Amino acid sequence: MERAQVVAEALGNAVRRASLRHKLARRVEHLEALRQVDQAILASLDLGPSLEVLLDKLFLLPLDTAAFFLYEPREKALRLAAHRGFHTPSPSLPRSLLLGQGHVGQAALTGEKVAVDDLSREPGSHPEFTREEGLLAERAYPLLARGRLLGVLAAFTRRPWDLTEEDEAFLETLVGQSTLALDSLKVLQDLQKSQRELEAAYELTLWGWAKAVELRDQETAGHTERVTALSLRLAEVLGVPEEDLDDLRRGAILHDVGKIAIPDSILLKPGPLTEEEWAVMKKHPVYAYEWLSGIPFLKKALEIPYAHHERWDGSGYPRGLRGLEIPLSARIFAVVDVYDALTSDRPYRKAWPKAKALAYLQEQAGRQFDPEVVAAFLRLMEEEEKA
CATH class of the missing domain: 1.10.3210.10 (Hypothetical protein af1432)
Structure with a gap:
């Protein structure tokens, strides 16, 4: 009995150590993924590469599909900007959603996460598409920076949503990184636009002076x-x-x-x-x-x-x-x-x-x-x- 207890305790310790090693490996993997996302955001002046890196890291989690929608203020709509995991060919995917339309539009409108565990009961804005893709659960995260809507990240599974607490925390962190990428690019684009406008104004002024000389x-x-x-x-x-x-x-x-x-x-x-x-x-x-x-x-x-x-x-x-x-x-x-x-x-x-x-x-x-x-x-x- 004593030997059996010792063996059982040793096995239990081994299992716990293996579990801890697995958790540690996952945590290191998540930290490395976040470091790579940071590098991608800092290295690129184009949003496309950053979104692709973010999608890569999202699929370290047990997700089946994911999509980024960017907010277009003039149209008051969300435009599909990047996606991964859908069976439907890219040209046939829903390309835009109005504010409040479906779960993605609702997340954008309210500024809060929308969680749906059974899409067969709550299919959202495109029920036929959801059914054909076999999607079962969805999470839609609004991407907000300084109170301004930048877009929405939608993540789906074709089975019950079963992310662990640690995976959920990593997903939330990636949502924050996505917001950072969008906000950084938006700030950069605004600065570049202002610089181009300023340079154009300078240029027009210079030509104005030159024309004044030529008129005389x-x-x-x-x-x-x-x-x-x-x-x-x-x-x-x-x-x-x-x-x-x-x-x-x-x-x-x-x-x-x-x-x-x-x-x-x-x-x-x-x-x-x-x-x-x-x-x-x-x-x-x-x-x-x-x-x-x-x-x-x-x-x-x-x-x-x-x-x-x-x-x-x-x-x-x-x-x-x-x-x-x-x-x-x-x-x-x-x-x-x-x-x-x-x-x-x-x-x-x-x-x-x-x-x-x-x-x-x-x-x-x-x-x-x-x-x-x-x-x-x-x-x-x-x-x-x-x-």
Whole structure:
């Protein structure tokens, strides 16, 4: 009897240890799953991958199907965004639900979990679909962040709902993680939208300034669009990093903005300028710098308005910069600007043929222009001519 009791106690201890090991393994599995969900949320700017990871982790639980519905405020409806485990082909699944419609819609409307243990008695909004799928139990969890509805997670089984207390706790945690993923993406999308709108407003403002110059200086109508586009193409040929192209584009748009301060008597004078008038005209890069240097957004872009009249040999203005002292963006723009001016009609002369303008650039390489930039521009023109 004593030996039997010892054996029974040993067996009981072994069973308890095995149970504890199983629980510990499950808990570690759940913790690792939550860590992977966190990584997916932080790593992706797109909701799709995060929802797929969440679905993967949901199926560590004894569930048969699950679906995420996202709330569309304008339509006051829930749209199916991701799902797993249904027999019905994806295109035939119910795609949207109104607030209050079915168990999912009810969870969204009330902001509380909806639990249904017998879908044959309470089939919800699509009884035929529920019957064909053989679904028996459902849990619908509203995904709420700061009082705002983001969506609903619906989980189903084809047998009686039998999740353990630990599994229920893990499911509730995944609901929280799903809310975090949706809320993080929503905040990010709102920030990106605001940034795009702000950038668009900046862009319109820059073009407004450029158009104001062109309206005063009618001989350059359309000049800004042409030199901006061509400068970007030349910058790409020269390997300018993509992240610097926006600054170059803004600088090209603003290249003559300082001319707003030049009197009409000088800016619109049909004949040659006197020495005094020319001294005033040469101030327009300085005016551009003085007006705009206090705007951090335009700091890098100002390289072109401030330095595109500098010359490779140091004889330019306003600072007399020489060679590589001149910013690359200004050296690029100077070649394009002169080429466009030479090949456009002016009141005092007709446009030059392209071949003559290119020959002039080549002649001025090493004096007015950076020789490497001129060489790249000639290659670009040749390639575009062949195309």
